[in-house]
Amino acid sequence: MAKSNISTKQFRxxxxxxxxxxxxxxxxxxxxxGPFIMMFILLGLPSLFTSQQAITLLVFSDDLGYTGVNIGDxxxxxxxxxxxxxxxxxxxxxDNFTEVQQTRALGTYIPSNFSELSFTGSPSIYTIDATxxxxxxxxxxxxxxxxxxxxxxxxxxxxxxxxxxxxxxxTALAEEEILGPKAAAVAMPLSYMIFLLIALxxxxxxIIGFAREKRMRTMEILxxxxxxxxxxVISKVITGLVASLGSTLSYVLGILVGTSLxxxxxxxxxxxxxxxxxxxxxxxxxxxxxxxxxxxxxxTLITMAVDTNMAREAAERISPLVSIGLAMFxxxxxxxxxxxxxxxxxxxxxxxxxxLCLLLVAGKxxxxxxxxxxxxxxxxxxxxxxxxxxxxxxxxxxLE
Numbered sequence: 001m002a003k004s005n006i007s008t009k010q011f012r013x014x015x016x017x018x019x020x021x022x023x024x025x026x027x028x029x030x031x032x033x034g035p036f037i038m039m040f041i042l043l044g045l046p047s048l049f050t051s052q053q054a055i056t057l058l059v060f061s062d063d064l065g066y067t068g069v070n071i072g073d074x075x076x077x078x079x080x081x082x083x084x085x086x087x088x089x090x091x092x093x094x095d096n097f098t099e100v101q102q103t104r105a106l107g108t109y110i111p112s113n114f115s116e117l118s119f120t121g122s123p124s125i126y127t128i129d130a131t132x133x134x135x136x137x138x139x140x141x142x143x144x145x146x147x148x149x150x151x152x153x154x155x156x157x158x159x160x161x162x163x164x165x166x167x168x169x170x171t172a173l174a175e176e177e178i179l180g181p182k183a184a185a186v187a188m189p190l191s192y193m194i195f196l197l198i199a200l201x202x203x204x205x206x207i208i209g210f211a212r213e214k215r216m217r218t219m220e221i222l223x224x225x226x227x228x229x230x231x232x233v234i235s236k237v238i239t240g241l242v243a244s245l246g247s248t249l250s251y252v253l254g255i256l257v258g259t260s261l262x263x264x265x266x267x268x269x270x271x272x273x274x275x276x277x278x279x280x281x282x283x284x285x286x287x288x289x290x291x292x293x294x295x296x297x298x299x300t301l302i303t304m305a306v307d308t309n310m311a312r313e314a315a316e317r318i319s320p321l322v323s324i325g326l327a328m329f330x331x332x333x334x335x336x337x338x339x340x341x342x343x344x345x346x347x348x349x350x351x352x353x354x355x356l357c358l359l360l361v362a363g364k365x366x367x368x369x370x371x372x373x374x375x376x377x378x379x380x381x382x383x384x385x386x387x388x389x390x391x392x393x394x395x396x397x398x399l400e
Contacts, residue, residue, distance in 0.1 A: 011231045014222070018239040021212075035200060035251035056105035057083070057139075060094040066115035075110060075125075075150045082146055089139070104130050108143055118151045179339055182284050183362040187338040190288050190357055194295045194350055195331035200251060201244040201296065202303070202320040202327075210236065210307035210391070229391040233304055233384055240300035241293070284361045291357035294376065298349050299323040301383035308390025326350055352376050 022028070059079055063072025076093065083089045094100045100107035107128035117123040125147055127140045210232075213219040222232055306319040330350040333342055339358070345351035356372040359365075 007228055007231065010228070011235065014231055014235045015238060018235050019242065022239055022243055032246045032250050035247050036254035036257075055089050055139075056103075057089055057091050058094050058100050058103045058105060058107045059091060060097060060100045060108070061110040061114070062097060062112045063110050063114040064112050066113075066119070069115055069154055071118050071123075071151055071154050072110035072114045074154070075147045078146050078150055079108070079143060082142070100128060103128060106130065106139070108140075115154075119155055123151070179358060179362040179364070182281070183358045184339060186284055186288055186361050187334075187358060190291070191331055191334045191338065191354055193288070193292045194354060195327045197244065197248055197292060197296060198299045198327040198350070199324055201240075201247055202299065202323045210304065210387075230384065230388045232391055233301075233308075233387040236304055237297065237300050240303070241296060244293075244296045244300070287357055287360055291353045295350050295353045298353070298376070298379065298383070299327075301380060301387065302326075305383045305386040305390065308387045309393070330354070349376065349379050352379075 057079075059076050061070075061072035061076045063070055065071075065073075080091045080093075083091050094103075094107075097109050100109045107130065109126040109128070111124065111126070114123050114125075125144065127143060129140075210219065213222060302323050303319040306322060310318065326348055327350055330345060330348045333345050334351070334354065341355070342351065352372045352375050356369060356376070359369050359372075
């Protein structure tokens with residue numbers, strides 16, 4: 001019992017020391033202020049010196065109407081009317097679906113049988129964000145709201161027999177049909193978050209990791225303070241996750257302030273990362289953030305393992321590159337085929353987090369889920385052991 005109390009006190013002291021290092025002036029400015037300044041400069045500062053450019057929204061209704069009613073054309077007309085006095089959005093009507101599909105701006109397409117399906121309660125409007133912007137989901141939400149109001153006016157007090165639903169463009173991928181719409185909707189935002197946040201935080205790990213302890217000549221003091229070297233690793237990991245949370249919050253605040261200045265304000269945290277709360281629901285979004293944090297944990301442990309098993313100069317150069325390299329390898333392969341099982345990525349731990357999250361969001365509790373759980377748990381255990389043994393080896397060098 002006494003040994004347990006001693007270990008607890010030692011851990012608290014080590015963690016307090018690591019967190020205090022994180023909040024030192026220069027480190028805090030880099031970790032917590034850097035992302036905010038970067039996003040403010042990229043998004044907000046130009047708006048102070050340049051006029052706001054209008055976003056082009058290309059719209060096309062292929063709707064043929066039903067019993068004399070063409071709801072698609074009415075929606076397009078209402079969209080144009082809604083944004084008529086908005087200087088930031090220009091609505092242009094296209095001649096065909098191909099033109100909308102190939103737009104380099106934003107597009108809205110209403111299929112040919114939209115009026116028919118409106119009476120069964122399952123019509124679809126296809127919105128296209130060719131800019132790959134994270135800040136246009138609020139605009140598309142407005143479009144769906146306009147469409148709902150127009151539909152409700154036309155279908156009130158009408159009785160139409162149910163009709164058979166037909167395949168509408170764009171067709172669903174086979175993988176999307178297997179995993180379901182929620183997994184399809186969360187795939188790209190999840191992969192983007194994993195890649196972005198690892199890239200955003202990899203630099204801060206080296207500032208608070210063991211490589212810095214070696215550079216500041218405080219490593220020997222840490223080694224003499226406790227015999228349980230795993231406490232040193234766990235403390236660094238917690239500090240790394242605090243740094244990740246802080247820099248991510250700084251990044252989000254930079255976007256919110258920057259976009260508010262530019263007149264293209266995004267709605268909330270979910271909109272920034274491309275997650276639609278209404279489509280996905282709270283469960284899928286919570287799972288997404290849990291597995292992003294899990295990916296950040298693995299990234300931190302990789303850094304710690306490299307820091308403790310390599311010389312200081314090599315560790316400071318290599319440890320950030322390992323995580324960023326794995327994240328880039330993961331993201332750019334996933335971009336080509338987000339929902340299929342990628343054989344080439346089976347060696348990538350960030351892909352394990354990504355794939356496991358998609359399976360859980362889709363409700364697919366299969367053997368594949370168990371395998372990924374075991375792989376992630378095993379990797380975390382191995383990385384902690386590697387970092388701990390590296391510290392023990394470091395201690396033997398000091399004793400010599």
